[in-house]
Amino acid sequence: MKKYECPDCGYIYDEAIGAEHEGYPAGTAFKDLPEDFPCPDCFVREKPDFVEQSS
């Protein structure tokens, strides 16, 4: 399970948690998110902008 950070607001997409409210359940792999997936906090950065976190 990997984590990816929004470079604008610091939101972290954690594959183990997903983004339930937006309709991406826990366990949804980052690669399975749509390309236009917006940051679920600030909505002004999209999937390609996210930075993978080194664990």
Added chain:
Amino acid sequence: MTENINKIQTGIENSGVEDATATAIEEDSGWIKSKRYLYWTSMVLPGVPILSAFLASETGNGLWLWSLLFAWYAILPVLDHFLGLDSANPSDELVEELGKDRYYVYIMYGATVAHWLAIIYVGYTIATVDFSWFNILGASLSVGLSNGLALVAGHELGHKVNDKGQVFAAKVILACSGYGHFFIEHNKGHHKDVATPEDPATSRFGESIYKFVQREVPGAFRRAWELETARLHRLGKSEWSFSNEIIQPALITIAAYTLMLAYFGPIMIPFLAIGAAFGWWQLTSANYIEHYGLMRERAANGRYERCQARHSWNSNQKASNLVLLHLQRHSDHHAHPTRPYQVLRDYPEVPALPYGYPTMFFVSFFPSVFYSLMNPMVINWAEGDMNKVNIDPDVKDEMMKRYHNPKVAKAA
């Protein structure tokens, strides 16, 4: 001032900072911290229609009911004029410190309660005391203005989507005027499409506010509904469910308005309708001036450039910034949509309106005056290249003929 801001942005701990600048920064952070108490304005302003309704019923003089309208369009512009600009910007340390302080959130919760009290108390007053139709109109418009301010607070709360408490309060306060779809439309729609022709909440060059509102209100609702439907479908739910975050606040509005109608009588129909419509009008006014004519450039692949500081109109007036929760520091808001109101920053060289928002709202009632003020500024912003301006298609040919001259910029 500019120099001062630059120094703050580069960090105040630089060893080479002169004493004078250090003093200025100390004064600035003193002012930024003292604003802590001035933000109570957000709870006090909905108290104005409450107090004026009380005075109207005590004295029998219904003119009191117009108070908030008068305060907004007459007193606040004067205050803006005399109190001037707010040069203070929070340092990174202060952003860190104040940004986390829950105190500022509690003020928004207080405002949520105060705005509903204003609607209920003024409604009760006009239902139980005999006022002229003229003064009932004043009461409705004053509550409408209060509803507009409720949308400002709801905007602030509605951006904090990772905090359940603030999202709940956003739904409650946006429901004051039945505009609960706003936080979905605004966060996911407007912030994405801002300063493009696709955005119903971005006004176009040569488009009057009266034309804009007809595109904005239905366009915003449609976009909110589509976004919410898509979210619910991803969750495997129907859009017609209680999970729909447009339906939730709408139910609050319907319940509250129905109760008021039942207890206070049919006078609530015009009162609530005018109050809601005029609340929407305040939002329309803000949307109208925030990005007028500005347009993001389109890359060869069809994607728009990222929203930059230059794609929003700012005002840095002290008085209206307090009342509007620094909404006027609009470039920073678009750069960092989740940044809380108490730490929004002003930047040198961002597009700046000639007056604060309240004055500009008033000016926008008169399209020819608005154009004479703003059109030259937009042309100047585009350096005479009207292809870079977001022009109303209905007047595009005429505007191109009249204003397009890219050589002006190069010659200057």
